[in-house]
Amino acid sequence: MSLLTLHNNLNTYLVIGAMLFGIGIYGLVTRRTIIGMLIASELMLAGASVNFMAFNRFTAPDPVVGQIFTLFIMAIAAAEAAIGLSIVVAIYRNYTSIDTEDLVKLKG
Template sequence: MYILVLSNNLQTYLVIGALLFGIGIYGMVQRQTFIGMLISAELILSGASLNFMAFNRFLAPDPTVGQVFTLFIMAIAAAEAAIALSIIIAVYRNYKSIDTEDVVDLQG
């Protein structure tokens, strides 16, 4: 049963990270609301952190570097979510909509 030891394999985590990244890109292009795009951005960030953690576990000589990096990614993602959501609230107050197709005042 070789398949049961996949959790001890670097490539497994890299492929999962790539899948999360791809799903996030798909949502980013296909979503039509700002909050949906923010959710996709969080998915992309978590794919990147998963890659960092996998390299940290299997390849890094100092196994704290990737953990510190992932903690910093979490802090940045929290700050980004707070700023983006308050911008979304402000946009909703002005346009009464969070649809990306409605906020086109600068479109020529």
């Protein structure tokens, strides 16, 4: 299996999806602002979508189902981004900061 025929292999896409998910996890645990964490979660969603599309292309009998599922993931992710960012704006109004270490009102 040479480097140039890598795109015809299911495992390649599974590794790519795992890579995106791992990068997202790394961003999620190291970021200090809410927007940075939201960006990392978008990367994780993209990793999950790549996984769906890989199985859709290589193993599923009906190659439409995975594409439709990925479209639904995109719609939900867009809704999630809109809600999350408006929460960020609301938090910024109340705390004048989006740093996760400043949001300690519920800490007791």
